[in-house]
Amino acid sequence: DAGVIQSPRHEVTEMGQEVTLRCKPISGHNSLFWYRQTMMRGLELLIYFNNNVPIDDSGMPEDRFSAKMPNASFSTLKIQPSEPRDSAVYFCASRPDRGRLDEQFFGPGTRLTVL
Amino acid sequence: GQQLNQSPQSMFIQEGEDVSMNCTSSSIFNTWLWYKQDPGVGPVLLIALYKAGELTSNGRLTAQFGITRKDSFLNISASIPSDVGIYFCAGPTGSGTYKYIFGTGTRLKVLA
Numbered sequence: 001d002a003g004v005i006q007s008p009r010h011e012v013t014e015m016g017q018e019v020t021l022r023c024k025p026i027s028g029h030n031s032l033f034w035y036r037q038t039m040m041r042g043l044e045l046l047i048y049f050n051n052n053v054p055i056d057d058s059g060m061p062e063d064r065f066s067a068k069m070p071n072a073s074f075s076t077l078k079i080q081p082s083e084p085r086d087s088a089v090y091f092c093a094s095r096p097d098r099g100r101l102d103e104q105f106f107g108p109g110t111r112l113t114v115l
Numbered sequence: 116g117q118q119l120n121q122s123p124q125s126m127f128i129q130e131g132e133d134v135s136m137n138c139t140s141s142s143i144f145n146t147w148l149w150y151k152q153d154p155g156v157g158p159v160l161l162i163a164l165y166k167a168g169e170l171t172s173n174g175r176l177t178a179q180f181g182i183t184r185k186d187s188f189l190n191i192s193a194s195i196p197s198d199v200g201i202y203f204c205a206g207p208t209g210s211g212t213y214k215y216i217f218g219t220g221t222r223l224k225v226l227a
């Protein structure tokens with residue numbers, strides 16, 4: 001079974017541009033998480049979806065960030081307009097709602113560089 | 116707010132040596148998780164701990180849930196080159212079963 005799939009793996013953009021990161025969770029997983037990882041702040045939870053519904057978006061830095069999950073197999077994280085301080089690795093993770101609830105399966109990440 | 120501090124921040128060891136790292140919290144946790152992140156990929160769960168004093172092994176890895184519930188330890192025995200990576204501790208924060216705070220990470224390099 002394929003793991004969590006993220007695209008693109010690398011993104012370089014200029015300040016002010018819109019950036020869209022994509023995630024396909026593991027089939028059958030009901031929960032989806034978006035994280036941001038930086039050297040300064042470590043791994044931070046941005047938003048959590050359960051059954052395609054946003055449950056907790058308190059980690060979203062500001063209105064420039066938005067996330068959607070239109071169906072169980074796809075989610076996007078959008079930054080508009082992007083700023084240099086948004087440069088980070090963005091991870092998507094998924095988890096089933098049964099079994100060991102604390103194990104999240106992370107994707108390979110998208111490394112975003114905003115110039 | 117809650118913080119998880121890991122030490123050491125980084126370590127260089129010779130292949131075959133044992134490794135010890137720890138994670139301390141400013142508050143009590145009921146669960147401790149240890150993840151490993153290989154270069155260029157996302158973290159992978161290694162060990163989960165659920166009870167104070169619990170000692171759990173996964174191959175050459177052994178983790179312990181501190182009896183104060185404010186710390187946890189991870190040991191790697193007979194290190195090999197593929198142990199290279201960043202090791203994170205994590206614990207649940209807030210209510211519910213979804214929100215975890217991650218530690219600052221211990222970066223491990225193994226010299227062959």
